[in-house]
Amino acid sequence: MSVTIEITGHAQREAWARKEIPPVEEVRDGLWSIPVSMGQNPLRYILVYALAASDGTLALIDTGWDSDEGWQMLVDGIHATGHDVSDVKKVVITHLHPDHFGMVPRLLDHADPILGMHRNDARHLRFHTDAEVGRQLAQGQAELLRLGVTDNAVDIGLNQFTRLPKGRTMDVELADGDPIGVPGWDLRAVWTPGHTAGHLCFVDDTAGVIFTGDHLLPRISPNVSTNPFQAESPLADYLISLANTEQLPDHEALPSHEYRFRGLATRVGDLLAHHEDRLDEITAAVAADPEITAWDVTRSVTWSRPFAELSVPLSHMALRETHAHMLVLAARGVLTATEPDAQTEPVRWSVTAPA
CATH class of the missing domain: 3.60.15.10 (Ribonuclease Z/Hydroxyacylglutathione hydrolase-like)
Structure with missing residues (x-):
């Protein structure tokens, strides 16, 4: 229950x-x-x-x-x-x-x-x-x-x-x-x-x-x-x-x-579960498209309304929220970020290959 x-x-x-x-x-x-x-x-x-x-x-x-x-x-x-x-x-x-x-x-x-x-x-x-x-x-x-x-x-x-x-x-x-x-x-x-x-x-x-x-x-x-x-x-x-x-x-x-x-404890449990679900969804998006950018991940995962309907500020908030999740996945060893040669080029992400 x-x-x-x-x-x-x-x-x-x-x-x-x-x-x-x-x-x-x-x-x-x-x-x-x-x-x-x-x-x-x-x-x-x-x-x-x-x-x-x-x-x-x-x-x-x-x-x-x-x-x-x-x-x-x-x-x-x-x-x-x-x-x-x-x-x-x-x-x-x-x-x-x-x-x-x-x-x-x-x-x-x-x-x-x-x-x-x-x-x-x-x-x-x-x-x-x-x-x-x-x-x-x-x-x-x-x-x-x-x-x-x-x-x-x-x-x-x-x-x-x-x-x-x-x-x-x-x-x-x-x-x-x-x-x-x-x-x-x-x-x-x-x-x-x-x-x-x-x-x-x-x-x-x-x-x-x-x-x-x-x-x-x-x-x-x-x-x-x-x-x-x-x-x-x-x-x-x-x-x-x-x-x-x-x-x-x-x-x-x-x-x-x-x-x-x-x-409080119930609400904390709900939020922790929500973020684990979100981490799983982002991992699946990266696995489906190796060398993907955080922006493209953001556009591919689900939001409370269609991503195309978000204003520019809201779409950037969504992007930065996605990026925060990707950093956690990198710290857990699930994702790997490839740094670009040029500072104007985007970082690209892949699922970490098993050892």
Whole structure:
């Protein structure tokens, strides 16, 4: 008999099924989930979490995608907690992606919070000048060429990278196990690299909750991709992070998207099985076409919608996700990469011949 997770965010789940934005909810005494719109993104919204501190201030976990609509939803959600934006004195970020970090610069115009993030993501905030951004984009373009992309290899997704205002830095660079320091709460950071190199979950054993960010979602598998801001083998990191998460107490999971749930170990098992299936599918694609590029593998495996319907940014995300799987297969000795003589030529992959 299959085991499934227990959905606890029923109003969120019902809103998701209706393709609507869920309501602001008080999940625990002094803890609220605040949905913030992501515009036309298929995920529709991110869940920002607000915690009322015992000293009368407010702390936020993530801030949401930067837009006028999103900002108004965040402000209205904060007001629903009985606070004002100026009461926000601490903000901790699960990871650097723009739907989580994007509203920070706008928030700094209205409040003066202490900002915290894992150092592996925080270090990328130091890229401020156009020249530095250009170097990152050039690196991304070169990587796409080596992966076999032929459509001019413009990595549009990197243009969405959000930065702090000039002269502003992270106040705290968090590490695994660090206390967050919100009065009245028992929050600590749990480093879960994979989705990004510095992804953090936040656990409160007293309240019985774990804020899972994008590390664990109830329905979908988060994108785990190679890119200039990632670790060398992000999927390997993610699989280890999943195994470590399985050892945490079975608290209620408060994810950044979709809806709340219980059953961490079950969800971890589902995701581990999903990635093993994906590794098998990619191995079969390479076996069927030796000396194939990562781009051609990406176009040959299955996706949630036909690959031809994906936008350029989404197709490149799919490619980088495929590449992350291929690196794991290479580390396991299943695949072999043949480096080209010229840097502008793609790497080609084959199934490793048995000894």
